[in-house]
Amino acid sequence: MRRSDAARAATAIVAAAGSGERLGAGGPKALVELAGRPMLSWSLEAFAGSAAVSACVVAAPPARESEIQDAAAGIQGLEVSVVTGGRFRSESVARALEPVETPIVAVHDAARPLVSPPLVDSLVEVLLDRPDAAGVIAASPLTDTIKRAREPRPAGGEMPRGGRIVAKTLSRELLWAAQTPQVFRADALREALFAEPHEVAAASDDAMLVEKAGGKVLMLEAPAENLKVTTGLDLRMAEALLRERAAAAARGREANLGGAASAPPGRDGSEC
Ligand code: CTP
Ligand code: MG
Numbered sequence: 001m002r003r004s005d006a007a008r009a010a011t012a013i014v015a016a017a018g019s020g021e022r023l024g025a026g027g028p029k030a031l032v033e034l035a036g037r038p039m040l041s042w043s044l045e046a047f048a049g050s051a052a053v054s055a056c057v058v059a060a061p062p063a064r065e066s067e068i069q070d071a072a073a074g075i076q077g078l079e080v081s082v083v084t085g086g087r088f089r090s091e092s093v094a095r096a097l098e099p100v101e102t103p104i105v106a107v108h109d110a111a112r113p114l115v116s117p118p119l120v121d122s123l124v125e126v127l128l129d130r131p132d133a134a135g136v137i138a139a140s141p142l143t144d145t146i147k148r149a150r151e152p153r154p155a156g157g158e159m160p161r162g163g164r165i166v167a168k169t170l171s172r173e174l175l176w177a178a179q180t181p182q183v184f185r186a187d188a189l190r191e192a193l194f195a196e197p198h199e200v201a202a203a204s205d206d207a208m209l210v211e212k213a214g215g216k217v218l219m220l221e222a223p224a225e226n227l228k229v230t231t232g233l234d235l236r237m238a239e240a241l242l243r244e245r246a247a248a249a250a251r252g253r254e255a256n257l258g259g260a261a262s263a264p265p266g267r268d269g270s271e272c
Contacts, residue, residue, distance in 0.1 A: 006124050008054035010183065011102045012047040016040050016068060016110035017059045017085020017092040022230050028061040029229060030068065030110035035242035038071040039229065042113035042242065048078035049117035052124035053106060057099060059085035059092035090203045094193045100186055104128075107189070107206050108181045113238055114225045114245075115181060123183040123220055134188035134215025137207045138179040138222035146170045178205050179222050188215045 020029035030040040040058070047053045060068035060082050072080040081099065085092035093107055104127060106120055119138060127136045150167040182205060192209035193200060203209050207217045225241050227234060 006052045006121065006128050008052065009102060009128070010050075010052045010054065010104040010106045010120075010124050011100045011186075012050075012053045012056040012120075012181075013093055013096040013100070013105055013107045014040065014043055014047075014056060014058045014110050015085070015089055015092045015096070015107065015180075017061045018089065018111070019061065023232065023235065025235075028064060030061070031064065031071065032235070034113055034229075034235065035239050035246065038067075039113050039238075040068065040071045040110045041075065043108055043110055043115055044072055044075045044078060044080060046115045046117055046120065047106075047108075048075050050106075050120040050124075051117070052104075052121045053078070054102060055079040055081070057096040058082050058110075059096045061085060088201045088203075090193065090200045090206065090209065093189075093206055094200075097186070097190060097193070103186055104183060105186045105189060106181045106183045109228065111229045112180055112226055113229065114227060114241055116223070116226075119222055119226065120181055120183075123181055126218060126220055127183050127185070130218060132216055133218050135182060135184040135207055135210050136218045136220055137182040137205075138226060139176040139219040140179060140222055140224065140226070142172050142175045142177055146172055146175060176219055178207060178219075179226055179228070180205070182207050184210060184215075188213070 016030035018029060020027065023029050023032065025032045031038050034042065044056060047056050056078055058068055058072060058080060062084050065082050065084060069082050083095045086095055097105065104124060106124065108115060123136045123138060127133060147166045148168045148170055150165045188210055189206060192213040192215065195209055195212060200209065211217050227237060229235050229238050
């Protein structure tokens with residue numbers, strides 16, 4: 001890491017208490033198997049590899065705490081504690097925030113298993129460089145042309161006969177899709193979560209509550225692969241990307257071993 005004050009400044013909060021209804025796997029997404037491990041493990045592995053993170057609190061689905069604990073047990077180099085999640089995502093985050101003692105928190109959805117240590121570290125570094133900001137979030141610029149419909153989508157998502165009427169085409173220039181991790185000053189997030197209970201319950205991310213409380217939130221463009229697993233198609237894409245990543249890491253290890261075996265004497269430090 002560039003900045004020594006970023007080292008271990010943050011606690012990761014992983015929201016893993018959802019029921020995963022849209023995925024339809026018959027249980028919480030965080031525990032669904034992905035490239036050979038529970039989905040949650042991939043995020044925990046990334047936080048273990050981050051120089052900015054010292055500990056992690058996971059919000060678990062009610063009655064599934066011990067399975068979440070088991071998924072965390074195999075992760076080396078990260079102190080993980082588990083709390084019971086709430087009815088809404090923001091309630092899960094608020095519960096996980098209670099035991100946090102560091103000045104910075106990195107809130108992350110277990111549904112984004114492709115998060116990486118450099119992404120986490122960059123977000124923390126940017127926040128530490130910007131005393132005027134309350135938070136820095138991962139985001140991606142939109143690539144589709146965006147239409148606003150005349151009527152809101154019904155909860156069930158079904159299309160009316162003949163389609164939906166376009167009210168307006170929005171300018172894409174200013175539009176970004178918010179992702180996680182979202183890194184905040186812990187006090188700013190605490191204060192934001194004190195908002196009116198209806199607002200807190202409806203919040204689909206934490207940054208919107210911090211914005212509403214008057215905090216400045218910055219966006220950092222995340223790698224395209226930082227996708228969110230919502231449907232079965234997302235799960236297949238995440239699986240392919242994680243297997244690709246594992247194969248690249250194995251090739252890297254092999255190349256290193258090959259390099260060490262053929263390195264001339266004096267290059268490994270011990271003989272200098
Ligand atoms: N989440 C949470 N507590 C809740 C609801 C959601 O911690 N009460 C977490 C989920 O575990 C997930 C993240 O918030 O990691 C984003 O939510 P989403 O993708 O909607 O996941 P689910 O709520 O599990 O899925 P669905 O909405 O399809 O049921
Ligand atoms: Mg949900």
